[in-house]
Amino acid sequence: MGISVLLVEDDYDLAAAVVGSLELEGISCDHASNGMHGYELATQNDYDVLMFDVMLPRLSGIGLCDKLRKEGLDTPVLMLTALDTLDDKTAGFNAGTDDYLTKPFDMEELLLRIRALSRRYSRQSRKFIAAGLEMNLDTHEVWRNGQSLNLTPTEWKLLQELVMNSPKVVSRAKLEQAVWGDSIPSQSLLKVYLNKLRKKVDGPDFCPIIHTVPGVGVVLRQEDECAE
Known part of the structure; x- marks a missing residue:
């Protein structure tokens, strides 16, 4: 079975590029453009990896991660962000983020991180x-x-x-x-x-x-x- 991921990103051009690149690699990718829609998809479907932009409408990426963790969802979260300070990353990790990737990023690096997180998750006992x-x-x-x-x-x-x-x-x-x-x-x-x-x-x-x-x-x- 292939890898399935969720991308929550309000930049439609970036989202289209990411979805297209992942699907070329055989990775299924759903997309939501705001935090609340992302929450609905994350709780209704099973994903191997979740990818959240930090600055999202309706519910931030960090707020979304925190909400899902408090509800018991432990799917790996990769935070995509233009914010690269230690305080920003600390806030994300405290909310339950597993990894960070700073924008702009290389698609090959994104693929490597998705696959690494997916393998880690598959070994976890939920x-x-x-x-x-x-x-x-x-x-x-x-x-x-x-x-x-x-x-x-x-x-x-x-x-x-x-x-x-x-x-x-x-x-x-x-x-x-x-x-x-x-x-x-x-x-x-x-x-x-x-x-x-x-x-x-x-x-x-x-x-x-x-x-x-x-x-x-x-x-x-x-x-x-x-x-x-």
Whole structure:
């Protein structure tokens, strides 16, 4: 299977040149011209490498990288930027960027970096373990103490947010944002789905690991009395 990448770049001439060069090398490349469209594509599709311009409309490349990392997406990010100061690069790396390429760049160097990042990613295990719970993002499977759990897409998003932040408390607002973005259908919907998730994750056979912290949020952690 060939390499698949996403380019988020608002310079259409540069984007066309990059997409054309990559496709000549057998690399599939989707393009978005602003950060929010890039976010939609990055979360809806599977890519081997993500490439973001730093200065993007609607959501910056660094903001986009930070948002995706907080939501658990660990696909390698190559930042394309005309900003070459140490402070700029520090901000990018702190947001989860894997590599930087300064504009203007040579297409051959871009190809080398894409292939290197793709090989690195293919060796990573996208698996998260917390409080006796295991999630595999590649196979979209989740287990509790070795027992497979069947989750709906909404329940999966909620659990992933809790696992990624465990043992920290996650605010209700952050959980709602992770699942529904800015279009929350109902203020009571989160409670409904959390109850459904608890029935599957905690259930009658397991010690509870999903806890509500009144006035703060929800946390996934194993209490002392449940420790093995």
